[in-house]
Amino acid sequence: MPHAQTDNLNIAAFDRMPSPEEITRAVPLSDTAAKVVLDGRRALEAILDRRDPRVFIVVGPCSIHDPIAGLDYARRLKVLADEVSDTLVLVMRVYFEKPRTSTGWKGYINDPHMDDSFRIDEGMEKARRFLLDVNEIGLPAATEALDPIAPQYYGDLISWTAIGARTSESQTHREMASGLSTPVGFKNGTDGSLDAAVNGVLSASHPHSFLGINNQGQSSVIRTRGNAYGHVVLRGGGGRPNYDSVSVSLAEKALTKAKLPPNIVIDCSHSNSWKNPEYQPLVMRDVTHQIREGNRSIVGLMIESNIEAGNQPIPADLSQLRYGCSVTDACVDWATTETMIREMRDTLRPNLSLRSAG
Template sequence: MITPDIENINITSMAPMPSPQDLHNKLPLTEKAFDTVMKGRADLRNILDRKDKRIFVVVGPCSIHDPVAGLDYARRLKALQEEVRDTMLLVMRVYFEKPRTTTGWKGYINDPFMDDSFQVDAGMEKARQFLLDVCELGLPTATEALDPISPQYLGDLIAWTAIGARTTESQTHREMSSGLSTPVGFKNGTDGDIGIAINAILSSAHPHSFLGIDTNGNAAIIRTRGNAYGHVVLRGGGDRPNYDSVSIKIAELALAKQGLPPNLVVDCSHANSYKKPELQPLVMQDVIQQIKHGNRSLVGVMIESNIVGGRQEIPRDLSQLIYGCSVTDGCIGWEDTVEMLRAAHADLLHRP
């Protein structure tokens, strides 16, 4: 007799999840949000294709945990976009999923109430509502694709996608990226190796077939066309930065060797700033100077920024949370963000 303990022996429960279509029906894409997403994607493609001389700046909180503070930040960023629009396309960083080396808060989708109740269904709905609110402001959004199922729920509200340093080498994420509707930035490995990012670009540019879910939440064979807009994100690694002119040239040569366009984005955080958020303005200043002096491969930067600088631990009493301060990686504050973007704008006005 076959006993029931042959599978799922470490599963404690399975809870139903609404389908992507259910959530889309509940929180439908509005005309304004549609226009924001489509224009944001088109602008990003034009920058990558050199049809638009601007750079793009993916800027915002390390992670979203408070939608009120997040929307406050979005409104400020939208106003700043109007100031710098001639030289920069601002895309708000809206990260809901946080990879963890061991344990810790996994993000707004996984645990929206920050109490280990893990109400993923509520988190997904809240995440979609937040994206809708930001897009309704006319501000395009960027996120990291970590869970391969999430894009079916949220992908219609995203203009740019990142694949993190720990997942760029993952076959699952390369296949998923081949079907995403956004340009995709692949980060170099945590050891600084850009080879895995280049391989990811090559892989994701080709068609793939893999298991996933359809819009009704049913298991499906997903067949993709391939994504022509993969590019490298340099985030440093191996305890050293890689945004200096020598590292940039090495990356350009590596891309050229594979016949890929020289599109490079510099993440001002992580190893490029030695995980010290206050150093991000110096990283950006260096990148902007390279562009000002003729570099044509640097097309964008990433900045971890929030209303209040630094970071905080998640308190047991959530009412004690500091408004607008990160609960994951440290960020620069709003005043410093404005200063660094205005300075970059002034320099880029005089680029050749």
């Protein structure tokens, strides 16, 4: 008598996914892009090591849904990045995966056609192609690592990685971060607590062994060396912001107590701006003042920015989407972005040498 089936009872289908090697073969890394990726990582590592007094800014759309508008944004950002490069290092925010509280569009990789067809195979290749284009424009790219398998598909095109507020406490994501080739920012919890982020940085700094896939798509035991460039991202939470000087000082003390470098990035969005993009410039101005007044632990900032301000629901007729406007969190527009970044550069540039000598 055959055994009763006990597994895969809620699985509707197994659709074959191309391996990382196959996707990379379809969209190979170019020499130009490789140089931009490596130069971006080295610049961020130098800032985190205090060998470079500049401040980095991860700036761009909350999520990518239209690659044409995304590359339009990237070209604008490249011009601005060159203009402010004596004081600031700009890294384009290129987020393809969106964690959902319950349901909703999960991002460009999961559903690239935005029609619930969930062509992840197509989404992964399109995402890699977009990252390649951004790097070939001359901009390093940043993303959030949500799916633990995804970095094998496009990690060679990323210069900075975030671990989100919902996953900083996850052992899976801490293990993954320990093997990433980029500096990694762990966000504080949605309740505003620092413990998950600090422990995440500490855990990721050590070697780990865990299950994953190799470039051929085979199940493998991944053994990592540990990531020396983890840091904390303050994004507010628990009903209050945490970018103020007292919150920053508490974060410094928590990192020092854990025997970690006091490296802190301030996310100008999310709970730090009460999810109102109009407050992002106010947050950035306050953080700029802290740096000008001598703070050395704040090494970077994050801004949610797009061509157009605000956000929009995803319509049934996708031709009705507004060009360059977010379909996830609301963003500041391009004109505001330019003003914010230029103001920060103008304020910090005279004091940069003091920051270096401090």
